Amino acid sequence: MRSLLTRRSFMKKTSAGLTGAALAAVATGSPHANAAGNSNKLALLGGTPVRAKPFDFTWPIFDENEEKALLKALRSRNWCCLKGSAVYDFEKEFAKAMGVRHCVLSNGGTTALSASLHCLGVGPGDEVITTPNTFIATINVICNAHALPVFVDIDPDTGSIDANLIEDAITEHTKVILPVHLSGFPADIETIMAVAEKHKIPVIEDACQSVFAEVNGKKVGTFGTTGCISFQEWKSLVCGEGGAILGNDEELMRRCAAFVNNGRDPMNTRRGYPFPGSNHRMTEFQAAVLTEQFRRFKKQDKVRQKNGKYVERELARIPGLRPRKAYSEDTRFTYVTFEMDYDKQQFNDVPASRFAEALRAEGVPARGGERTYSRGCHKEGMLEEHLNSRAFAASFSKARLKMYRESLRLPIIDNVRLGGKEKLSIEGKIVLLGSKNNIDDIVEAFAKVAKNADKLI
Ligand SMILES: Cc1ncc(COP(=O)(O)O)c(C=O)c1O
Known part of the structure; x- marks a missing residue:
């Protein structure tokens, strides 16, 4: 040499x-x-x-397959999913691939999270346990439901929510636990599920950044009561903007489908508008691109796996570089x-x-x-705006909001030396x-x- x-x-x-x-x-x-x-x-x-x-930083990647699919959707004149079939076909395909009974597509990961929260009944006066180390969308949806995001500190080894601190954060007001799987690295979801099951609290997994990451052979986003995925352009499976809600509870998923479709009952769309909702539907254009991108993604995911593992193994030989900590021996990172x-x-x-x-x-x-997200969402200005809003004043006592403000000190994430x-x-x-x-x-x-x-x- x-x-x-x-x-x-x-x-x-x-x-x-x-x-x-x-x-x-x-x-x-x-x-x-x-x-x-x-x-x-x-x-x-x-x-x-x-x-x-x-x-080469070309992203997203496409060829004539996406072009043909888009043109087909265009020429069909069925641009809305209520007339076309691409959205509903992809829901079935994606549910099967992820290993859940139901998938509801929406126009974004944010609206997928929002639908999950609303359909689980989260509202004024409630608390949702989550992580400060996430994209702000996770927190926006909680505040927009007029609930308090209760921040649990992070595990300094991974930046994920410290699952061992969750139990202490549970109160009579806790409605949901909302962990986040960041950048293709699963959070400690098995411990989180054990705590949630013990206290009978539903879990919404924010798996927006981590499609196809797995723990012990199970895909993240399929452990919780619901799991949410984003297909926004910067993610690994993309169609510009788009989201999915995953779950096995038929009644809850029926409500999620209604929520994204102005309250129409998916079991009987002639029943009028029996459920609360809004319009968060995905278009047939997005679904056409997504269907083609999913074929591409499955191949890309295998290449990333092979190369990610190889680079990780080789770099781990350099003293001072270590692969990220995994919470179980059988963890599949997707290296987003x-x-x-x-x-x-x-x-x-x-x-x-x-x-x-x-x-x-x-x-x-x-x-x-x-x-x-080293700053931490608990330090973002939007939080104080919500706490000072009329909706929050009507939903929480002054004493509770004072206590909440005091709880926004998190030793690990706030301390550069520790966190x-x-x-x-x-x-x-x-x-x-x-x-x-x-x-x-x-x-x-x-x-x-x-x-x-x-x-x-
Ligand atoms: C962790 C996390 N949650 C939620 C979202 C929201 O997804 P979307 O942009 O599709 O609304 C994102 C998107 O960046 C995200 O990274």
């Missing part, structure tokens, strides 16, 4: 075990990894980058965001953000830092679809930066 940059040809000729050993050698600066000219110098410091060409825990002590105290900067200079689009476990991440959804060469470039760039971390101080 002449140099780091000839490693790829070396890898092709060796076993997987040797490949790992070679990588470890490079990472730890063993004599086998000889410096060779400018190629071993970090690109950030003027060396030659591992990748000369940037990664590819993440590695980063222990800066192993890298001369170089912060993850600086390490990522060096990776970007090598041509690998990495990010380094803390959790995804600020650092990580390195890559847009796995796109990057992990790359060729073997692209994937090896990622491994090579990490190894190169790790080996030269002392020069980043």
Whole structure:
């Protein structure tokens, strides 16, 4: 092996075990990894980058199949699902693929969550236990139902809700527990379900970012009373905007179907409007694209799995990089965001953000830092607006709102030192679809930066 940059040809000729050993050698600066000219110098410091060409960030991906499906929907003149069949056909297909009896499509993950909350009877005066580390939509739907989002602190190892703290947050007002599976990484859903079952509290899983992630062979979004998925364009299965509610309770799902369709009973649409609802329907255009994208997604998901596991395994050989903690041995990450825990002590105290900067200079689009939503939704201004609203004043006593405000201090997420476990991440959804060469470039760039971390101080 002449140099780091000839490693790829070396890898092709060796076993997987040797490949790992070679990588470890490079990472730890063993004599086998000889410096060779400018190629071993970090690109950030003027060396030659591992990748000369940037990664292709085209997303979403489509071809003539989506074009044909869209045209077919257009020409059918059945643009609304009440006339067409694409929405209702996909509901059946998706329910089967996810392993639940029922699926109701909606025009977004937000409205899927909102329908679930309303149909479970969440309203003024209620409390919903959830996580501060999520996209704001999770919290908006709770507040819009005039209920209080009760924030449970996070597990610093993962950024997910700390399932062991949930029981202490349960009160007589708790109506729902709403955990979130972020970026293809399942929350500790089995522990959450055990607590919820003990207290007979329904669970709505926000699996908006994590379609096809699994725990012990079961897909997230199918553990709870309902589970919600988003098909918004930045997710891994997409149609621009769209959402799904998943569940097995026939009566509840009937109400969810009614809720997104102005209260019409899906069992008998001639019955008038017997249920509360609004119009959150998906159009036939969205469903036509989604149906084609689902075919594509199933293939992409397999490629991401293979590449994600490979990169994870190879990078784990570098002291200081660790795969994310899983809550059960049999956990299927979907690597929507590819993440590695980063222990800066192993890298001369170089912060993850600086390490990522060096990776970007090598041509690998990495990010380094803390959790995804590190500020925490409990600190967002919208919350105080809700607490001061007429609806909240009518639903909660002043004393309860005072106590609630005081509860918004969360030691882990609020404390950068405790909650600020650092990580390195890559847009796995796109990057992990790359060729073997692209994937090896990622491994090579990490190894190169790790080996030269002392020069980043
Ligand atoms: C965790 C989470 N929940 C809910 C949503 C809302 O989904 P949508 O954008 O489809 O309404 C999103 C979307 O970004 C999300 O990431």
